[in-house]
Amino acid sequence: MNAPAWLVAVCATACLTLTVSAATVSAPSSSWTVLSGNYDYLADQQTGQPAGDIVGSGTNGGFFTTFNDNGSASNTDGTLGFRLRLDAAGGNKNNIAFDRVAWVGIDANNDAVLDAFIGLGMQGSSSTLGIYAPGTDLNTSPATTSVASTAYKSYSIDSSNYNYRPVDYTTDGGTTNDATTSTTGDPDYYLSFMVNFRDLVNFLGTKGISITDQSGLRYVVATSTQMNSLNQDLGGVNGGVNSPTSWSDLGGFSPTVSAHGTPVPAVPEPSAFFLGASSVLLACLRRRRA
Incomplete structure (x- = not known):
């Protein structure tokens, strides 16, 4: 048998x-782990702003992760990073800058419910990077997903945990700097940010969820114009920011991977x-x- x-x-x-090599927040995407899938349907964001449109598929990846154990033998510390590929630069031609919100929602126990969020907000004079609890909604679909207004853990933003730069396929990999036909001529931009993995472990522990850097995690990625919702673009989903259909049925979840980006079989x-x-x-x- x-x-x-x-x-x-x-x-x-x-x-x-x-053995998985770690990347810095500004390193070429060739040293990050691309999460397979169509990230994203091109030009499907909801507010008419290409700087918030997640793009990329195939070799021109749209969503990446990386993990650095920082030389520690512990399996519950280190640095966890994410990278999104966006259709255009934010700000203006004299001051290019990411000027909105990016969210990564985490299903940490494979029950199709979002258990935590990592959020980056860069709006006006206000900027924040942190780990957030889900809101009081079900958090099983775009229409039922909400985020707590106050971060469980906040970080000062600097060059070690935040980077925003144009795509350069000669070093990043892929075949083009511009994955969309609607904005031909201007490069896509990579948005990258990192948080302390132990803080995520500790937060999930308050919810009765125990993880290590080898545990299976799957992600939902989104952009927004405000910190209390996911209202602009959803990675891997064609529109649907108000859809009651589950994240699983919409195809909104990334593959299940460890913090290192290594595939983890479903148990x-x-x-x-x-x-x-x-x-x-x-x-x-x-x-x-x-």
């Missing part, structure tokens, strides 16, 4: 030691696990008797 595919995948993952329900494990054990016993 052959072992179920998911059981083989889980066992293989447990036995492998993977089945306990009953299915024990049934599969029992089948494998029974097959082994039969072979020994033969």
